[in-house]
Amino acid sequence: MKIYIDSDCKCYVSNNGTMREFDVPFFDGKCSTFIEGYRYVPNGESWTRADGEVFKGVMIAPHTSYDQLYKAQLEYEIEQYKAALTEIETALGVTSE
């Protein structure tokens, strides 16, 4: 999954023109909200947390509340499932009750 990171290693699904692009399998199948709640520290680089702790890449960890990201991803997957189910039903000419 192609993602973009800013100078703080925060992930984005689109580039505002200043970001760097990376292909990160960890984010395959993930919704935009989930992706944009994460930080990706590339190989050979580092990111320093507010308390001074240094994290070297490759590190992938949330930068916002993981509970919210998980909820967003779950809702996304439910919508994906519903869309897939509708397609199947349409193809079979049946409808759910």
Added chain:
Amino acid sequence: MSKGFLYGTNNRTSGGTLTVEAPSGVTVIATNEAIGKTYKRFVGSDGTVTFKGLASGVWSITMTDGDSVSAPMTIELTTDYAISLKFFSAEIIVTYPAKSTCVCSHETLDVSFTDKNDADVEKTVTFVVPAKGKWIVSISKNDGSGESRSKTIEITAEGQVENVPMNYALVLFDGTNGGDNTSETGGWTNITASTGIKLTVTETEISFRSGSNGTKRLVGTVNSIDFSPYSTLYIEGVYNANVESDNYACRLLSKRDTSSSSEVGLRRLPHETKDVVSIDLTTINSRSALWVALSNSSADNPSIIYRCWAE
């Protein structure tokens, strides 16, 4: 015991009078060691005292509220001089474990505070620190085991408040001291259901191969780990595959399965040279139940862990 630092402004006028603005109720002390003179003035409700006719030279100014004396401020008085004094204070709020002692001490000044917790639960204490600079917060167990931990807190501004959670390290695996902490991990076993996995856990290392080139498989702790008190997971390890890839990583899982939706975080292992790497835990709110997993996608090149712990 020193209580505060003095910060003043210079407002020179004619004559040899020192005017001091200070908190009411304190006593300001002006000392000139070269000529052996010391003068004291009590600060009333107007918050100002004057020292008239001071000789030119170097004067040391302190203030005391009766319990403590501030660190001295040195001025060179040649004409009238005016300064404003206030006590410096900031807060370091420490939450520390049960049956432990906490010490907060300045890196260079002879100032320290001690708090003891004999209870069976963690305790929160507020240290009001009187100076800028580096403060060392240390905890040690009351049982005499010698187990301890320290953090350095930088205080730079008046009124600054720093919350400092302190915990002893949570050791999951230590190849230098006993190997696997099975009381925490429950052991390390396959997560991916595959007979191809080669997993070896000894007292010195955990070594794991997928058993199939290009096929990423997982092994991990049997138990979920409660990382709530900790901010960082550390892993000392290495992998020696020809390619650098996230397939050789330490992963945190919200469920003990191979689904990508269970993956909360990832740290690629060091390539070819053993090193210590880490994962930030602080934004993983529900980290009271996470599994630590290792991934590998090689038939021949293992992912190896020598130590794994959280702080």
